[in-house]
Amino acid sequence: MNIQSEIRKGSYFDSVVLMQLQRELLLLPGVHDAGVVMATPANCALLQQSGLLTESARSAAADDTLIVVKAESESAALQALAQVDSLLNRKRAAVDAEFRPRSLEAAARQLPAAGWVLISVPGRFAAGVARAALKLRKHIFLYSDNVALEDEIELKQTARAQGLLLLGPDCGTAIINGIGLGFANRVRRGAVGIVGASGTGLQTVASRVHQLGAGVSHALGTGGRDLHTAVGAITAHQALHLLARDPATQVIVLISKPPAPEVAAQLLSAAQACGKPVVVDFIGYPAPARQLGNLHFATSLNEAAELAVSQLAGSSQPAQQPGSALTGMWLRGLFSGGTLAYEAMLVLQTTLHPLFSNAPVHKSQQLADALHSQAHTLLDLGGDEFTVGRLHPLLDNDLRLRRIRQEAADPQVGMILLDVVLGEGVHADPAAELAPVIAASRRTGLEFVVMLIGTDEDPQDMQSQKERLETAGCRLFTNPSAALAYVCSRFGAAAATAFAPVELTALTQPMAALNAGVETFYTSMVAQGAQCLQLDWRPPAAGNDKLADILAKMNKR
Amino acid sequence: MDIEQANQSAVTRMIEARPMLTGVAAARDVIPGMHSNLLLHAGPPIAWARMSGPLRGAMIGAMLFEQLAHTEAAAIALAESGGVQFEPCHEHNTVGPMAGVTSASMLVYVVENKAGTGSTNTAYSNLNEGYGKVLRYGAYSAEVLTRLRWMNTVLGPTVGAALARSDGIDLRALIAEALHMGDEGHNRNKAGSLLFLKALAPLIAQGNGAADGQSEVLKFLGDNALSVLNPVMAACKAMTDAAHGVEGSTLVTAMARNGTDFGIRISGLPGQWFTAPAEIPVGLFFSGFSQADANPDIGDSAITETAGIGGFAMAAAPAIVTFVGGTPRDALNATLEMYEITTTEHKHFTMPALDFRGTPTGIDIRKVVELGIAPRINTGIAHKNAGVGQVGAGLVRPPMVIFEQALLAYAEKYGL
The missing domain is CATH 3.90.1700.10 (v583 domain like)
Structure with a gap:
C-alpha cells in the first residue's frame, strides 16, 4: 500500500467540490482510499484517524488544499493525483436557454451537444462564421448565399479534411435524423436518403416519397455550386459516402441541375461503388440508360421519387457489391461500328473518367492523336482518319488486329472492348482472325469483352464465332447494353474514398444545433423537438472593415 | 509570434500569482518613486485643469493632510501653480478606490506576489476609510482629515503589527472563499471583509490591548463591509501586473x-x-x-x-x-x-x-x-x-x- 499527497498552496475550494473530487478519485484504478480537504487542523485530524495524514502532508496550512491518495502501488497513487486537474475542470456546462451568446465559441460551450451550426447571416460574413464553426469541429448548414466561390472551395476542402459536412452555401433545405433544417417539409421517416443541390428539387422528391407512402432517412442539400468543376462535388461525395454507410438508408436519390461531365462521371462512379441502389436525376443531363447496374436514371423529379420507392420493395436483393477489379486501369474500346461506338461513349462517360475518343460526345473528350490512346479511350475505327486508303474495318481486320496488340502491350490497360458485327457483306469469318491475336495478347489483368451483333441466320455461323472467341478468352454479349453495364461494373469503384469519412453520428445523433442568423430556423428547430441555441450574432467589429481586417490577420497568426 | 501563446502565458501568470498581504507601511517608504510632492490618483494621467469634482476634492484633502497647504484656497493655488505633481497610482504599482488619492505619509497595504515562479512583484493600496464623508469621494472636511490621521496612527499600525505576527494573509484564497459566500469582490465585499476580520482578529488580540486601540480597530474593520476592498484591489493589481x-x-x-x-x-x-x-x-x-x-x-x-x-x-x-x-x-x-x-x-x-x-x-x-x-x-x-x-x-x-x-x-x- 502506498500513500501519496499533494498540497495546493492557497487554493480554496468549497467542501462540496472537494468531496466530489474525493469520490471521483476513489473510482480510479488501484485507489483504495482518498482524502481531499482544506488542511484545517480539524480536517487534518480526520485524515489522521483514517491513516491518511503523511509526514509531508503535515506541512499544509489551513488555506491549502490537501489531496491524499492511498493506492495499491506508488504509480497508481501518482496517476490518480495526476487526474486531479482534469477532474476539477470537468464542468457541466450550465445550459441557459435565456442567454444568447454572440460568439460561436461561447455558444458551443453553452450547448456542448451541438453537432451542427446553422448559418444564415449576410453572405459577406458567412464564410467567417463557417470558419469559426469548422474550428469548433461542427457540421455546417450554410443557408447564406453570396459566398465567394474561393471561400466555398476553401471551406469545403477544410471540412472534408476534418471529416465534417458543409451543406451549402445557398443550401435551402436539409432533413437530418427527422429534423428539418431551413425550409423542409414534414415527411415520414423512412429508408430513402436524398442528396440534392438545394432547395425545391429536394423538397419535391422528399414530398413525393412521402405521398407514395414511403419515407426519408436523411436529405442533404449540397449547395448549388457543389457539382461545378471548381468545387468538384466535395459535399455530394461526402453525403453519398455517408448515406451508403447509414443503416437507415436503403435507397439513395441524387438530384442536381446538369453537372459538369467530369464531375458527374466521378460522382456516378462513386455511386456505382456505394453498394445501394442509387436513383439519379440530373435534370437536363442525358440519361445514358434506364439502368446501369445499381444506378437508375430518372427523367423527372417525380420519376426519381417513384423509382426510389419501387427500389425499396426490391432492395431485399443484394445490391451490386463495390470493389471492382479494374480500379485504376484503363479501358480501350476498338469499334468497327460508329453508332455502336457513340452509344458506348454516351453510356460509359457516365462513370468512366477521363474518357477520350476520335468521335467524342463532348469536345473535351477529343483524342489528341488517334494513333495513341490515352486514359479510357473508345475508337471508331471506321472514322475517316483510319479508312483513308484502306478498307472499312467491317471488311478488313488488319487495323484492329494491330491495335489490339498495341493496346494489350500497355500494362495499364485492363480491358479491351470490341464489337464483332456479322451479316451479309461483312468479313466472312472475323473470329478466324481475331481469336488467335486475342489469345496471343492475353495476359493477367487484361480482359476482352465482345459485343456480338448478328443472328443465327447470318452466314458467318454465329455459334461458331461465339465459341471460338470465347475459347480465345473473350466474354461475349449479344445485348450491347448488358455489355456496357458489365464494363461499368468492372471499372465502377474508380472513385474510392480519398477523404476522411464523415462520422455517421453527424446524422444519427439527436439533432442539436447552434443558429447564427434567421431566428425562424431556431424556432422551427425547437418546435420540432431539437435542441437549439440562438446566437445574438453581430457583424465582426460592428461592421468596421479596417478593424475586422486587422482581427482577421491577428487570428491567422 | 503566436498571440494565443502570448495570451496563455500572460493569463497563466495572472492566475498563478499568489498575492499575500504582508504588511502596512508608509507610502514614501515602499512605493517606487514616491516623494513628498507627489500625489497619486486613480485612472489614467490627468492634469489639474481637467480633474472632476471628487478628484479635486480628494487632492485638496491630501494636500491639507500632508500639510503642503493649510487652507483650501492655498491648496488650489498650489495645484494650479504646478507646485505638486499628479501621477496615476497604476504607474507606481498602486491602486486606490474612487479618487484613489495616495500621498507620501499615508499608510498603505503591502501585497506581495509569492507565486514562487521566480519573478516577484508587489502592489500597494491605501486603507479603506469606511462610509460617509470620505476622501476618496472628494470630502476634505476636518472630520475626514481626523479620520485619516487616526487611520495613520492607530488603524494602520495595529493592522501592520498584527500582520507582522503572521506569515501574511493569502488574499487569493480569501477571494476564492468570498466568491462562495455571495461576494463578487467589487461592489459586494461583505463576506470578504468578515474573512479579513476573522484572519486579523486573533493577531490583533495578541497585541497591546487598549494601548493599541484594539477594540476601536476591530469595530472599525467589522463595521466596514468594504474594509477588504483595498487589499483585494492590491491583490488584483499584483495579479494583473504579473501579466x-x-x-x-x-x-x-x-x-x-x-x-x-x-x-x-x-x-x-x-x-x-x-x-x-x-x-x-x-x-x-x-x-x-x-x-x-x-x-x-x-x-x-x-x-x-x-x-x-x-x-x-x-x-x-x-x-x-x-x-x-x-x-x-x-x-x-x-x-x-x-x-x-x-x-x-x-x-x-x-x-x-x-x-x-x-x-x-x-x-x-x-x-x-x-x-x-x-x-x-x-x-x-x-x-x-x-x-x-x-x-x-x-x-x-x-x-x-x-x-x-x-x-x-x-x-x-x-x-x-
Whole structure:
C-alpha cells in the first residue's frame, strides 16, 4: 500500500467540490482510499484517524488544499493525483436557454451537444462564421448565399479534411435524423436518403416519397455550386459516402441541375461503388440508360421519387457489391461500328473518367492523336482518319488486329472492348482472325469483352464465332447494353474514398444545433423537438472593415 | 509570434500569482518613486485643469493632510501653480478606490506576489476609510482629515503589527472563499471583509490591548463591509501586473478611471494608456439622489474585473442582482457574457451558481472589438461635487473606442 499527497498552496475550494473530487478519485484504478480537504487542523485530524495524514502532508496550512491518495502501488497513487486537474475542470456546462451568446465559441460551450451550426447571416460574413464553426469541429448548414466561390472551395476542402459536412452555401433545405433544417417539409421517416443541390428539387422528391407512402432517412442539400468543376462535388461525395454507410438508408436519390461531365462521371462512379441502389436525376443531363447496374436514371423529379420507392420493395436483393477489379486501369474500346461506338461513349462517360475518343460526345473528350490512346479511350475505327486508303474495318481486320496488340502491350490497360458485327457483306469469318491475336495478347489483368451483333441466320455461323472467341478468352454479349453495364461494373469503384469519412453520428445523433442568423430556423428547430441555441450574432467589429481586417490577420497568426 | 501563446502565458501568470498581504507601511517608504510632492490618483494621467469634482476634492484633502497647504484656497493655488505633481497610482504599482488619492505619509497595504515562479512583484493600496464623508469621494472636511490621521496612527499600525505576527494573509484564497459566500469582490465585499476580520482578529488580540486601540480597530474593520476592498484591489493589481509586458499579448492588464477619462493598458503594449471620456454609470441611487448627480466613472477598482472578479463574477453574488437587472438569471447572464471576451476560466476563483466554473479571466481586446462586447464593471457612483460622497452603485462599461485604439496601436507595433 502506498500513500501519496499533494498540497495546493492557497487554493480554496468549497467542501462540496472537494468531496466530489474525493469520490471521483476513489473510482480510479488501484485507489483504495482518498482524502481531499482544506488542511484545517480539524480536517487534518480526520485524515489522521483514517491513516491518511503523511509526514509531508503535515506541512499544509489551513488555506491549502490537501489531496491524499492511498493506492495499491506508488504509480497508481501518482496517476490518480495526476487526474486531479482534469477532474476539477470537468464542468457541466450550465445550459441557459435565456442567454444568447454572440460568439460561436461561447455558444458551443453553452450547448456542448451541438453537432451542427446553422448559418444564415449576410453572405459577406458567412464564410467567417463557417470558419469559426469548422474550428469548433461542427457540421455546417450554410443557408447564406453570396459566398465567394474561393471561400466555398476553401471551406469545403477544410471540412472534408476534418471529416465534417458543409451543406451549402445557398443550401435551402436539409432533413437530418427527422429534423428539418431551413425550409423542409414534414415527411415520414423512412429508408430513402436524398442528396440534392438545394432547395425545391429536394423538397419535391422528399414530398413525393412521402405521398407514395414511403419515407426519408436523411436529405442533404449540397449547395448549388457543389457539382461545378471548381468545387468538384466535395459535399455530394461526402453525403453519398455517408448515406451508403447509414443503416437507415436503403435507397439513395441524387438530384442536381446538369453537372459538369467530369464531375458527374466521378460522382456516378462513386455511386456505382456505394453498394445501394442509387436513383439519379440530373435534370437536363442525358440519361445514358434506364439502368446501369445499381444506378437508375430518372427523367423527372417525380420519376426519381417513384423509382426510389419501387427500389425499396426490391432492395431485399443484394445490391451490386463495390470493389471492382479494374480500379485504376484503363479501358480501350476498338469499334468497327460508329453508332455502336457513340452509344458506348454516351453510356460509359457516365462513370468512366477521363474518357477520350476520335468521335467524342463532348469536345473535351477529343483524342489528341488517334494513333495513341490515352486514359479510357473508345475508337471508331471506321472514322475517316483510319479508312483513308484502306478498307472499312467491317471488311478488313488488319487495323484492329494491330491495335489490339498495341493496346494489350500497355500494362495499364485492363480491358479491351470490341464489337464483332456479322451479316451479309461483312468479313466472312472475323473470329478466324481475331481469336488467335486475342489469345496471343492475353495476359493477367487484361480482359476482352465482345459485343456480338448478328443472328443465327447470318452466314458467318454465329455459334461458331461465339465459341471460338470465347475459347480465345473473350466474354461475349449479344445485348450491347448488358455489355456496357458489365464494363461499368468492372471499372465502377474508380472513385474510392480519398477523404476522411464523415462520422455517421453527424446524422444519427439527436439533432442539436447552434443558429447564427434567421431566428425562424431556431424556432422551427425547437418546435420540432431539437435542441437549439440562438446566437445574438453581430457583424465582426460592428461592421468596421479596417478593424475586422486587422482581427482577421491577428487570428491567422 | 503566436498571440494565443502570448495570451496563455500572460493569463497563466495572472492566475498563478499568489498575492499575500504582508504588511502596512508608509507610502514614501515602499512605493517606487514616491516623494513628498507627489500625489497619486486613480485612472489614467490627468492634469489639474481637467480633474472632476471628487478628484479635486480628494487632492485638496491630501494636500491639507500632508500639510503642503493649510487652507483650501492655498491648496488650489498650489495645484494650479504646478507646485505638486499628479501621477496615476497604476504607474507606481498602486491602486486606490474612487479618487484613489495616495500621498507620501499615508499608510498603505503591502501585497506581495509569492507565486514562487521566480519573478516577484508587489502592489500597494491605501486603507479603506469606511462610509460617509470620505476622501476618496472628494470630502476634505476636518472630520475626514481626523479620520485619516487616526487611520495613520492607530488603524494602520495595529493592522501592520498584527500582520507582522503572521506569515501574511493569502488574499487569493480569501477571494476564492468570498466568491462562495455571495461576494463578487467589487461592489459586494461583505463576506470578504468578515474573512479579513476573522484572519486579523486573533493577531490583533495578541497585541497591546487598549494601548493599541484594539477594540476601536476591530469595530472599525467589522463595521466596514468594504474594509477588504483595498487589499483585494492590491491583490488584483499584483495579479494583473504579473501579466503585464508579455510580448505579443492582447490581454488587458489595467482598466482605470480618473473621473474624467477611462483608460486601459495592454500587456503587449507596455507604457501606453488608451483613453476616452469616462461614461456615467447607470444604477441605483440612494434616496435623494439621481442620475443627474452622478460623476463620470471614477476609481482604480475596475482592476477587480481586469483580474476576473467583480462584474465578471456577478453570478457569484445573487444578493446584489438589483444592480444588473433584478433577477439571479441576470447575474448569471452577466457572467456568461464575459466568458465571450476572456481568454480562460479562472483556476482558483469559481462560482457555485455556474456549477463551479472558473470566473471569466483575461480580457482579450480582439474579442472585445470583434464581438462588440465591452467589459462589465460593477461600480460605486460618486457625486459630481467634491465631498458629497457616494450617491449610488451600478454598472458601467468602458468606451468601446479605447479597445479599438489599442487594437490599432497593436497592429502598428506588431506590423499587421
